[in-house]
Amino acid sequence: MRRDKPKYKQIIDAAVITIAHNGYHQAQVSKIAKEAGVADGTIYLYFKNKEDILISVFREKMAVFTKNLQAVLNQETDASMRLFKMIKNHFRVLHEDRHLAIVTQLELRQSGKKLRLKINEVLREYLDLLDVILTEGIEQKELDSTLDIRLARQMVFGTIDETITSWVMNDQKYDLIELAPKVHKLLIRALKA
Amino acid sequence: MRRDKPKYKQIIDAAVITIAHNGYHQAQVSKIAKEAGVADGTIYLYFKNKEDILISVFREKMAVFTKNLQAVLNQETDASMRLFKMIKNHFRVLHEDRHLAIVTQLELRQSGKKLRLKINEVLREYLDLLDVILTEGIEQKELDSTLDIRLARQMVFGTIDETITSWVMNDQKYDLIELAPKVHKLLIRALKA
Amino acid sequence: MRRDKPKYKQIIDAAVITIAHNGYHQAQVSKIAKEAGVADGTIYLYFKNKEDILISVFREKMAVFTKNLQAVLNQETDASMRLFKMIKNHFRVLHEDRHLAIVTQLELRQSGKKLRLKINEVLREYLDLLDVILTEGIEQKELDSTLDIRLARQMVFGTIDETITSWVMNDQKYDLIELAPKVHKLLIRALKA
Amino acid sequence: MRRDKPKYKQIIDAAVITIAHNGYHQAQVSKIAKEAGVADGTIYLYFKNKEDILISVFREKMAVFTKNLQAVLNQETDASMRLFKMIKNHFRVLHEDRHLAIVTQLELRQSGKKLRLKINEVLREYLDLLDVILTEGIEQKELDSTLDIRLARQMVFGTIDETITSWVMNDQKYDLIELAPKVHKLLIRALKA
DNA sequence: TATGAATGAGCGTTCATTCAT
DNA sequence: CATGAATGAACGCTCATTCAT
Numbered sequence: 001m002r003r004d005k006p007k008y009k010q011i012i013d014a015a016v017i018t019i020a021h022n023g024y025h026q027a028q029v030s031k032i033a034k035e036a037g038v039a040d041g042t043i044y045l046y047f048k049n050k051e052d053i054l055i056s057v058f059r060e061k062m063a064v065f066t067k068n069l070q071a072v073l074n075q076e077t078d079a080s081m082r083l084f085k086m087i088k089n090h091f092r093v094l095h096e097d098r099h100l101a102i103v104t105q106l107e108l109r110q111s112g113k114k115l116r117l118k119i120n121e122v123l124r125e126y127l128d129l130l131d132v133i134l135t136e137g138i139e140q141k142e143l144d145s146t147l148d149i150r151l152a153r154q155m156v157f158g159t160i161d162e163t164i165t166s167w168v169m170n171d172q173k174y175d176l177i178e179l180a181p182k183v184h185k186l187l188i189r190a191l192k193a
Numbered sequence: 194m195r196r197d198k199p200k201y202k203q204i205i206d207a208a209v210i211t212i213a214h215n216g217y218h219q220a221q222v223s224k225i226a227k228e229a230g231v232a233d234g235t236i237y238l239y240f241k242n243k244e245d246i247l248i249s250v251f252r253e254k255m256a257v258f259t260k261n262l263q264a265v266l267n268q269e270t271d272a273s274m275r276l277f278k279m280i281k282n283h284f285r286v287l288h289e290d291r292h293l294a295i296v297t298q299l300e301l302r303q304s305g306k307k308l309r310l311k312i313n314e315v316l317r318e319y320l321d322l323l324d325v326i327l328t329e330g331i332e333q334k335e336l337d338s339t340l341d342i343r344l345a346r347q348m349v350f351g352t353i354d355e356t357i358t359s360w361v362m363n364d365q366k367y368d369l370i371e372l373a374p375k376v377h378k379l380l381i382r383a384l385k386a
Numbered sequence: 387m388r389r390d391k392p393k394y395k396q397i398i399d400a401a402v403i404t405i406a407h408n409g410y411h412q413a414q415v416s417k418i419a420k421e422a423g424v425a426d427g428t429i430y431l432y433f434k435n436k437e438d439i440l441i442s443v444f445r446e447k448m449a450v451f452t453k454n455l456q457a458v459l460n461q462e463t464d465a466s467m468r469l470f471k472m473i474k475n476h477f478r479v480l481h482e483d484r485h486l487a488i489v490t491q492l493e494l495r496q497s498g499k500k501l502r503l504k505i506n507e508v509l510r511e512y513l514d515l516l517d518v519i520l521t522e523g524i525e526q527k528e529l530d531s532t533l534d535i536r537l538a539r540q541m542v543f544g545t546i547d548e549t550i551t552s553w554v555m556n557d558q559k560y561d562l563i564e565l566a567p568k569v570h571k572l573l574i575r576a577l578k579a
Numbered sequence: 580m581r582r583d584k585p586k587y588k589q590i591i592d593a594a595v596i597t598i599a600h601n602g603y604h605q606a607q608v609s610k611i612a613k614e615a616g617v618a619d620g621t622i623y624l625y626f627k628n629k630e631d632i633l634i635s636v637f638r639e640k641m642a643v644f645t646k647n648l649q650a651v652l653n654q655e656t657d658a659s660m661r662l663f664k665m666i667k668n669h670f671r672v673l674h675e676d677r678h679l680a681i682v683t684q685l686e687l688r689q690s691g692k693k694l695r696l697k698i699n700e701v702l703r704e705y706l707d708l709l710d711v712i713l714t715e716g717i718e719q720k721e722l723d724s725t726l727d728i729r730l731a732r733q734m735v736f737g738t739i740d741e742t743i744t745s746w747v748m749n750d751q752k753y754d755l756i757e758l759a760p761k762v763h764k765l766l767i768r769a770l771k772a
Numbered sequence: 773t774a775t776g777a778a779t780g781a782g783c784g785t786t787c788a789t790t791c792a793t
Numbered sequence: 794c795a796t797g798a799a800t801g802a803a804c805g806c807t808c809a810t811t812c813a814t
C-alpha cells in the first residue's frame with residue numbers, strides 16, 4: 001500500500017534500526033513508529049500489520065542482493081567470476097549496513113514459522129540466480145558435470161550464510177569483505193570440473 | 194538441577210515433542226508439563242526457568258552428536274573417512290528423530306539472542322572436534338595446508354546445516370542419509386590437499 | 387448544521403444503509419463517507435461528530451412517524467381508530483424500509499447511554515401524541531377513565547416495539563402489517579371504557 | 580469452567596457493579612477484576628473471554644427470574660394470579676437490585692449482535708414459561724381463546740420491559756413494585772376471556 | 773466547500789513464575 | 794517432593810477527529 005511514498009521507506013529503515021538495537025522481540029510497533037518519526041497509526045496506512053513490516057524489510061533489502069546479482073550475471077559469463085562477485089556483493093552489502101546484517105542473520109530468524117515461509121519465498125529468487133550460475137557453469141564445462149545442483153546450492157548458500165552469521169556473532173570485529181577470496185577459493189575447488 | 198532423576202529426562206523429552214507438535218511459540222510451560230505428566234510447578238524443581246529447559250534440550254541432544262563424533266575420532270585416523278562418518282552420523286540421528294530435527298533446525302532458532310548464544314556455547318564442543326579433524330588432516334598432508342580452519346569449519350557446518358534445514362522444510366520427504374556420500378564428496382573436494 | 391443542503395440527507399441515508407449492512411459497531415465514519423460519496427472530512431462540515439450523525443438519523447426518520455401521526459390526529463377523533471392508524475403507520479413505515487427497521491430496532495440500541503437519552507428526547511414528541519390519543523379518549527369516555535396514562539403509554543409503545551423487534555429478529559420473514567388489527571384489538575381491550 | 584467456586588460469583592457480581600457504575604463500554608476487564616479483588620488474569624480462569632462474563636451475568640441473574648416463575652407455576656393454577664405474581668416477581672427482583680436493573684435494562688443492550696443473540700437464547704426459557712401461562716389460561720377458558728400467543732407474549736413482555744426501562748431511565752425514583760397491580764390489571768383486561 | 777493523510781489514546785488477553793498447601 | 798490456582802506486566806491495532814492544502 002503506497003510503497004512509493006517516502007514514509008514507506010522511512011518506516012522500513014526505522015524497523016531495521018529498531019530491531020538491530022532492541023532485538024526482534026523488543027521491537028514494538030510503537031518503537032518503530034517513534035524511530036520513524038510518525039504516529040503509531042501511520043504505520044498501518046503503509047503496512048497491513050507488524051508481520052507485513054518485517055516481510056517488507058526483507059523483501060526490500062533482498063531486492064538489492066538480487067538486483068546486484070542479476071547485474072553480475074549480465075556482465076560476466078565465467079562461472080567462477082560470477083560466484084566470486086556474488087560472494088563479494090553479499091559480503092559487501094552486509095558489511096556496509098551492520099544494522100541490516102544483525103537483522104537478517106540473527107533477529108529475523110526468530111520470527112514465527114509463517115513469516116519464515118514468506119521470507120523463504122523472497123529468498124527463492126536469489127537462490128534461483130545462484131542455480132543459473134551453477135547450471136550454466138556446468139553447460140560451459142567449467143563446473144563439474146556430476147554436481148547435484150541442489151546440494152551445490154545448499155553448500156554455497158550455507159557457507160556464505162554461516163560465514164556471515166559467525167562474523168555478526170563475533171560482533172563484526174574483523175573484515176568480512178577480505179574473506180571473500182578465500183571463501184570463493186574454497187567453494188570453487190568443490191565445484192570446478 | 195537434579196539431572197539424574199527420571200523426571201528430568203521426562204520433561205526434556207516432553208519439551209521436544211511439544212515444540213515439534215506446536216512450534217516454539219506455542220510450546221507453553223503448561224503444555225510441556227501436561228505432556229510430561231507433571232504439574233506446572235514441578236518443572237521448576239528441575240529447571241531454573243523456561244529458557245533452561247530449552248538450553249537443556251539442546252545440551253542433552255547435542256551430547257549424542259558429540260559422543261558419537263568422539264567415538265569416530267577414536268576409531269578412524271583418516272580425515273576423509275572421519276568427515277564422512279561425521280556427516281553420516283549427523284544425518285542419521287536427525288533422520289531417526291524427526292521431532293528433534295524440527296526442533297533443532299526450525300523451532301529452536303526462533304529463540305532470543307540470549308538463548309542462541311548459549312546454544313552456540315554448547316555447539317562449540319562439537320565444532321572443536323570438527324577442528325580436530327581438519328587440523329590433523331592437514332598435519333597428515335591429507336587436507337590442503339593453505340586452508341583457513343575457521344572458514345573450512347564454517348563451510349562444513351554451514352553445508353551440513355543448510356542441507357538438513359532444506360530437508361526439514363521440504364517435510365522430510367526424501368531420504369536424508371542417502372545424501373551423505375554426495376555431501377561428503379563435495380566437501381572433500383574443497384578440502385583435500 | 388446545514389440541514390437543507392443535499393449532502394446532509396445524502397449522509398443520513400448513507401448512515402442508515404451502512405449501519406444496516408455492517409451493524410452499529412462496524413459502521414465507521416469512513417465507511418459512511420464512502421457510501422455517501424464524500425470525503426471523511428466532509429462529514430464534519432455537516433455533523434458535529436459521529437454521535438450527531440446517529441441522533442440526526444433518528445430525528446429525521448422519527449419526524450416521518452410524528453408527521454404521519456399528527457395527520458391522523460387531525461383526521462380522526464375516535465380513539466380506537468386513531469390507535470389503529472398509529473399502529474398501522476408505525477408498522478408500514480418500517481415494513482417498507484427494512485434497512486431503517488434494522489437500524490432503529492437493533493443497531494441504534496447499541497449506542498451508549500448518552501445517545502440513548504437523546505434518542506428518548508426525540509421519541510418524546512411521538513409519545514406525547516400518543517398521550518393525546520389516550521387523554522382525549524378518556525375525556526370522550528371512549529377509554530377507561532381509571533387508566534394510568536403513563537402505564538397505558540408504556541403498554542402501547544412497549545407492545546408495538548416488542549412486536550417489531552421480534553419481526554426484525556426473525557429476519558422480517560412474515561408480514562408485519564397484517565399484525566396491526568390483532569395488535570390493535572389486544573390493546574384496545576385493555577384500554578377501552 | 581469452575582462455576583461453583585466462590586470466585587465465579589465474585590466476578591459476576593463485580594461485573595454487575597462495574598457496568599452499573601461505569602456503563603457497558605467503560606467496564607474494562609481490569610476494572611471488573613479490581614472490583615472483584617482478583618488479578619486480571621484470574622478472570623480468565625473462570626471465563627473464556629469478556630463476552631463470556633457478560634452472557635454469564637445475564638444467565639445467572641435470569642435464572643432467578645425463571646426459577647421464581649417456575650415456582651409460581653407450580654403453586655398457582657389461575658392464569659390471572661400467575662400473571663400477577665410473574666409481574667410482581669420481575670419488578671421486585673429488579674427493584675431490590677438497582678445495579679442489576681441498570682445493567683439489564685440499559686447497559687447490556689449495548690452489546691453487539693452476537694452477544695444479543697446469546698442473551699435471547701437465555702431469555703427464551705423465561706418466555707416459554709410465559710407461554711405456558713397463556714396457553715393453559717386459554718385451555719381453562721380463563722383467557723380469550725382467540726388470542727395470538729406470540730402477540731400476547733410480546734404485549735406482556737413488552738409492557739413489563741418498557742415499564743421497567745422507563746423506571747430506570749427516571750433514575751428509579753418512584754416505587755416500581757407498586758405499579759404491579761395496575762400493570763396486571765391493564766394486561767389482564769386485554770387477555771381475559 | 774472539500775479533501776484525505778495523519779494522529780494517538782485505549783484495551784482484551786496470554787503465560788512464565790510463585791507459593792501456600 | 795509435588796501441586797495448580799493465582800498473579801500482573803506487556804502490546805498490536807482501530808478509528809473518530811483534525812487541519813494543511
